[in-house]
Amino acid sequence: MRKRHVWMTAGMLLAALSSHTLAAEWNMPIGVTDVSREIYSLHMTIFWICVVIGVVVFGAMFYSLFRYRRSKGAEAAHFHEHTMVEVIWTAIPLLILVGMAIPATATLKKMYDASEADLDVMITGQQWRWHYSYLGEDVEFTSNLGTPREQITGDGERNEHYLLEVDEPLVLPVGKKVRLLLTSDDVIHSWWVPDLAVKQDAVPSFVNENWVRINEPGIYRGQCAELCGKDHAFMPVVVEAVEPEAFEAWLAERKAAAEAEASGVDREWALDELMERGEQVYGAICASCHQPDGSGLPPSFPALAGNQALMDDSALHIDTVVNGVAGTAMPAFSTTLNPVELAAVITYERNAWGNDTGEAIQPADIAEMMAE
Numbered sequence: 001m002r003k004r005h006v007w008m009t010a011g012m013l014l015a016a017l018s019s020h021t022l023a024a025e026w027n028m029p030i031g032v033t034d035v036s037r038e039i040y041s042l043h044m045t046i047f048w049i050c051v052v053i054g055v056v057v058f059g060a061m062f063y064s065l066f067r068y069r070r071s072k073g074a075e076a077a078h079f080h081e082h083t084m085v086e087v088i089w090t091a092i093p094l095l096i097l098v099g100m101a102i103p104a105t106a107t108l109k110k111m112y113d114a115s116e117a118d119l120d121v122m123i124t125g126q127q128w129r130w131h132y133s134y135l136g137e138d139v140e141f142t143s144n145l146g147t148p149r150e151q152i153t154g155d156g157e158r159n160e161h162y163l164l165e166v167d168e169p170l171v172l173p174v175g176k177k178v179r180l181l182l183t184s185d186d187v188i189h190s191w192w193v194p195d196l197a198v199k200q201d202a203v204p205s206f207v208n209e210n211w212v213r214i215n216e217p218g219i220y221r222g223q224c225a226e227l228c229g230k231d232h233a234f235m236p237v238v239v240e241a242v243e244p245e246a247f248e249a250w251l252a253e254r255k256a257a258a259e260a261e262a263s264g265v266d267r268e269w270a271l272d273e274l275m276e277r278g279e280q281v282y283g284a285i286c287a288s289c290h291q292p293d294g295s296g297l298p299p300s301f302p303a304l305a306g307n308q309a310l311m312d313d314s315a316l317h318i319d320t321v322v323n324g325v326a327g328t329a330m331p332a333f334s335t336t337l338n339p340v341e342l343a344a345v346i347t348y349e350r351n352a353w354g355n356d357t358g359e360a361i362q363p364a365d366i367a368e369m370m371a372e
Contacts, residue, residue: 029194032216032241036197038107046100053096111197114211117179121170125182125189125202125224126336127329128231128288132170135181139254142336143168144284145234149292152234164221167284169238173247174217180210186331187229193222193237201226214241231288264340265367271347271360278348281341286349289329294353300329305353314350314359321346322369339367 030040068074124131126142133140146165150156172178182191184202192199200210214220222237242250283292290296294305304310310317322342324332333342343363350357 031195031197032214032218032220033196033212034215035107035111035212036195038110039197042103042107045103049096049100111210114179114209116177117211118176119173119178121172121178121180123170123180123182123191123202124335125184125186125191125228125235127186127229127331128224128235129285129336130170130191130235130237131185131336132168134251137251137255139251139258141168141254142285143170143238145236145288147234149283149287161221163233164223164236164238166236166238169219169240171240171242171247171250172212172214173244174214174241176244177211177213180212182208182210185335188226189224189228189235190226191222191237192225193220193239195220196222196239199225214239217241217243234288261338261340265338265363269340269343269360269362271351271358274344274347274360275351277340278344278346279352281337281345282348282352285333285337286345294349304349305355307355311350311355311357314357314361317350318342318346318361318366318369321349322366334370339363339370342366 028040028043030037120135122133122135124133129145130143131140132143143166145163146167147161147163148156151158151162180191180198180200182200182202183206184204186204188204189202190199191202196212196214198210198212200208202208218241220239220241222239224232224235224237226232228235289301290304291301294303296303296305310320320330322332322334324330337345340363343361343366346361346366347359349355350359350361
């Protein structure tokens with residue numbers, strides 16, 4: 001009776017541990033897409049198959065050890081071949097593997113079917129940020145770490161989304177199939193959002209694809225899952241899923257902003273305007289390597305403050321920022337920043353931290369250089 005009571009109690013406790021409880025505490029997330037939920041269901045099916053196999057195998061092993069122990073006078077049996085037993089212990093695992101492979105293959109086919117998408121988004125990994133381009137919509141932007149620097153340095157209180165905030169999230173419509181095309185400008189990155197069941201490598205000179213159809217509006221966070229350099233931990237992913245109507249309104253707003261930005265290339269910018277804009281760009285793009293005060297991290301990241309070689313040669317400074325420096329950690333920002341942002345950040349670097357050249361680099365000059 002005591003043994004029966006123990007087994008009944010254990011069974012009740014096991015039943016009480018529902019899949020949702022397991023998912024919330026120790027398990028992978030269920031997610032907000034059909035594929036993520038199917039992956040979770042497949043994962044739990046395989047998990048319980050493994051649990052049953054483990055219980056049967058270890059149960060038989062421990063029973064044999066206890067029941068046929070030497071202290072009870074048991075003697076080892078001597079036998080050599082048993083064809084039926086060998087057939088059984090070969091056939092049963094084979095059937096189990098086939099039973100596991102069928103649903104797994106069906107799920108994999110769905111995961112890799114990126115055809116007939118409603119929207120295409122190009123995702124480009126860069127040290128250490130993500131660049132998003134809505135193909136065919138003339139909308140693109142760079143998503144940078146949004147966590148305040150004082151939290152990183154320990155001078156401020158860290159919030160619940162520490163290192164998981166960005167200045168510009170990827171906005172996607174719910175209920176629409178979105179094809180994600182991933183590549184990289186420098187090293188291998190990996191775009192990972194657990195709630196969407198998407199983890200795809202971004203490889204230089206190669207385009208991988210994945211897709212997602214989000215069922216529920218909300219904000220979903222992830223990270224770069226590939227060790228990609230010194231600021232790997234500062235490369236989060238934030239996806240904001242909104243209703244289709246809200247997405248169309250957002251898209252129209254971004255198009256208008258892009259047109260206004262493009263028109264700003266042709267006008268003459270004042271020095272204080274460029275400095276204000278350049279400080280924002282520098283803080284988001286450049287400060288992680290060259291430091292907020294321009295002191296740099298020599299020799300990999302040279303100081304900008306007091307860098308007389310750059311201050312005396314504006315053409316060299318512009319070329320360094322726009323085209324990068326081959327063989328070093330300095331990338332070309334011509335694919336990351338537009339002419340207004342490039343002109344602003346170069347102007348800021350030439351007039352901040354005591355450099356004080358008084359020179360204002362105009363966006364039109366940058367655009368002309370990039371067109372050559």
